[in-house]
Amino acid sequence: MSAAERGTPRTRRLAAFIERRAGLVVLVTLAFAIVAGLGASRLRIDQRLRKLLPDHFPSVSGMDRVAERLGNQSDIYVSIASPSREANVAFGDALAQALEGHPDLRWSLLRRDYAFFERHALLYADIDDLLDLRRRVIERIYEETRTAAYGDLSLLDEGDEAGAGEAGEAGEAGAGSSALGLDEEEIRRRYGLDEGHSEYFEADEGRLLVLKARPIEESTDLEFARRLQSDLEQTIATIDPAGFHADMAVELHGSFVQHGQRVAQLRGDVIGGTAAAMAALLLSIAIYFRSARAVLLVLGPLLVAGVGALGFAWLVYDVLNLVSAFIFAVLLGLGIDFAIHVLARYRDERARGHRRPTALAVTLATTGRSTLAGGAGTGLAFGALTIADFQGFAQFGVVASFGLVLAMITALVVMPAALVLSERWRPWAPPAPRPAAARSWGRLGRPVMVAVTILAVVGAGVAIYGGLHASALEFEYDFRAMGPRQEQDAEQAAEHQVTYRDAIGRAQTVAPA
Template sequence: MERSLGALATRSHQRPILALGLALLLAAVGGFFARNLKLNANLVDLLPNSFESVQDLHELETRFGALGWVSVVGEGGDAASLRRFADDLAPKLQALPGVRFVEKERTGAFFRDRALYFLSEEDLREVHRRLAARLQWERQQANPLYVPLVDEPEPTLDFSDLEAKYGGAAGQKLSSAKDDYYLDAKARRVVVLVKPEMTSADLAYSRRIVDEVRGLLDAQELSKYGPDFRVEITGTFQKKLDQQKQIIRDIAVSSAVAMALMLLYLLFHFRSALAVGLVLTPVGVGLAWTYGLVALVYGQVNLLTGFLGAILGGLGVEHGIHLLGRYLHLRTEGESSVEATRESFTHTGGAALVSALVAALTFFVLGTSRLRAFREFGVIAGIGMLVLIAAYVLVLPALLGLTARWGWRPKRAAVAPSESPFGRVLVRHRYVITGVSAVLLVGLLTQVPRVRFDYNFGTLEDQDLPSFVLDKQVNEIIGYSQTPVVVLTKSTQEEHAMASALARRQRERGKDSTIDFVASLSSLVPQDQPRKQAVLQDIHRLLENVPEERLSPEQRTQLVELRRQSEARPFTLEDLPPSVRQQFMGREGTPGSFVLVYPAVDQSDGQAVRALAREVRGAPTLDGGRVSAAGEAMVMADLLDMVTHEAPLILGGTTLAVLLAMWMTLGGLRMAVLCLLPTVVSLLALIGLMPLVGVEFNYLNILIIPVLIGTTVDAGVHLLTRLASPGSDFVEVYSETGRAIAGGLLTSAMGFGALFLARHPGLNSVGALASMGFATNLLVMLVAFPALLLVLTERRRRRHRARMDSEVKERAAAGAPGPEHATP
């Protein structure tokens, strides 16, 4: 393999025009295909279509349409102006193309007037009994001739037990708001909700509908509602667009910063602008090839693969530092350009190929994940590692061939010094350094049990974006989540049974329930209304005889409310307000047959979302089948279950695959274990360091652990393969290879670490953890591991000398000549 690499590099060196022409042609083709790559940051697309939550969500979008709203928020006026703004704007929004309906008012008044119909007949009779008992007691107290024989307490009119019993019912929830508009007078804010036809997953449609709403708002004369009146847009559609815009910005900034840092470091490392170009040109060509393949296979990039340009660039530059560094060193020793190229790609190139294969294998193991973001990241990164090696074998020798023809010879400044002072320090104080490193490692290992996993889904979205902050405020005004879980049913009977089952589970769990309330068309039209009306008429007659002069002003207001409620007539589905009915209608305008489950928990809390999913999916069905529940909460729960299930398997599979691959390519298990040792030690140290600096694992940065296994192992490969060469001197090898290792790890860290500049919290955590991982590995690789190698080497030499001395003594005792007298 090494000889083949050297031969291929020599041919490229000898025919540079042909090699560069082929490389540029392939790069042009790759760039042509990659020009239309788009970013897909939709969280639903992170999961495979085989997942029940994804299938249910697609079915919901087909039957019901869009989940979520475009929320128009008016701010800065008094209560009357805010209501007038909502009244004026609603019909204009309704006229926009692509809008299903607009909701500007609550339906509280309708349900408040009919609130008593939502009580059971038995509980209505209990209301009648308590009222009758209190009325009788009041009459007795008003009679001056009445003398109680026993001291009886006054009959209570406390109905808090009934209020608690029905507090979670849909009718009670919808009638609890004091203002019929979505209005917060204190914050001087009103909300108008727009329901589009299609889903927010279609970003082109989301942009179009939001632009139409914004264009309408820009055309309004807002000053008539107040001098400081202004409007904002939030909701699911605006949040998706803002998140997409932020990630695109993060990709551009992170990639530019990573490139600038690599340029600066390469200039510092080689002290030559031409050397920088020699390293970066193959990386650019390899990335063009890689993204051309991405465009052909996937057609888009996701939350993670969008940053692969910076990441692969850093990993590719590492190979260039080792290859070009070895070439320059050989040239300063008098080797010709051809021989220096052959030697560099035969030995250093072989080590680079081994490390690239191991890294690619690591990424391919990550590519077995069912999570699409991880799978595509693994596959693309694995292919990219192999493509970058191919680009270096084709492009770098050709460039070196051209520079040799032009008479360029490397300067001493571009080559590592012949001896590193720290190499001598390691040799002199190897035992002390090994001991101190061991103590530090043991100390960090004691912190490993303190590592925690952050279950907050906020790592997948930036909750500090203005539209996200405003959306939370809108939810507070509305009083419940705008993104309920939707349980799909097949008939009215099944819908009623499911709503009853979920409400029953909510009551049984009490405060531990994750459900706020359950709503369906069947639950909004109570049963047995004629019989309840008879009881209500009896209650009304009682209320007519209540002596108002004995009541407080507050009680008189309650009396008026009860009298109105007791006069309410039975109502049917057709009597429901249009704004209520349309929320339960399918895209064709017919009843959708589904149940809305409004969460009582924060949907960014992964553990709470898992509990919500279990509670909803655990409800019994009429046919004994599974509960078909759709919504982002269900997708998030499945995402969490999958990550926690796959993480140990991928980590174990990655470690085993790397060990086997190195065993096969390096030709021995002992060599493979030694090369892998600094990576394992640095990972343990990293995990122990995390709780000390306040870093936690989350759904995105967990992938860094297998990535670090594959991308840091090459440092051990380069160092040990050079030390294993016959006649190698430790200080000389450490001076040359250690400098290249430091440069490679630093540029790799720059590729990942650029994500630290991302505003997206999940990507930011990926960059932070990767930077910590590479820094830890750098210390282990350049300080602790070389010291340990020196200690092990000396012990081996001592054992060898002791064995030789023992053999000499045995021969002397047996009368045989010692090694110094033996015949050669």
């Protein structure tokens, strides 16, 4: 007999084992799910773009050494806004005094000292000014050497001699001139040394004041970040901004605060996306099988595979990066095919009159084999990602490959075991095929084929168009563009408003943090 009629010897042995040990298989699966669930519950999402970069890159390892030496470099900015500068300064002094010696802050800074920068302003000279100074020094050396060695004779050509002569005349000028032809007043004007600098981080004539604070831990420690932010908000409320000015508004800003907000938002997106995937799967299974039992048989083992993949990710990586954060929803979408095909084939074999062990053996020998082949191909595609330097792809490939293996095992072993137990409790009699359905398909066959042909032609046209214009596709290197759309809109709107960045400086970078 062929495998389609009785199965192969191996599948018959596997079906017999599942029939005898169905309870044991389900118990072991439940124990695995509990252990994996405990690990998955400890899994965190780290949305820092640093986690997407390979550790062995020199720039990344250098950044890690700096972070290890200097510690956290993300600051909290407390913006104090009101129509009165005096009220802002008074509240800032009170807040700075309250935060002095805070155990979770390395320092807090309300006032800044410009004395060092005023004394050493030329350390921060522009490159063009430095090159000009270098040229003047070289010319002065030539002139001094010529004068000392040759008197009125010159080693320079006419153009250089004229420049050196000017430098020499400048060297003999009165007070206020440099031997190199540099005017001190011009230097002070160029670098703003005579301009008055506020000792505060302020903007809009003092109507906005900022206090800077640096936490001792990084923002990736979400529990620490939440506790510190809550403590700061409570401290601000205790000082009572309204007591200083009725219109005073005090808010927390900065990457430290934004990271916690983005992680919470990303976590919500992951949960929402997974819930949407679950709802779509429930609906599709219910429509196809028209059975609540089928929904449980398909989704139960699949959820175990997803939880197992998350537990594996916690064991290997401890955290998920931005790319791998949606791995659970992806595995649900990929793994459900295995279970649906296997259960549908089992239902058809039972409808043909096979007893349960024979139906399982035939299903595993036919659909099970094709399921393994398809899963192996998908697994190899994910496995190819594991060699990528970009850790977003590498981590996703490892976790997805492991989850795909679990999905195949649960579809071919765990789901049949659960099916055996459910039939022992209450036999499942799949509906026999209806002849009317074949007649309906015969009537609809031609229109459906026409629609399929049209879709194929349109799809081919779109594919050709995309291939011809693929070279025009560009990568987005500005990592700020990866944030939520409303956050980008808010940043663009803030460009025309006075914000805390105007008080501390608007310098930005598109490099990963």
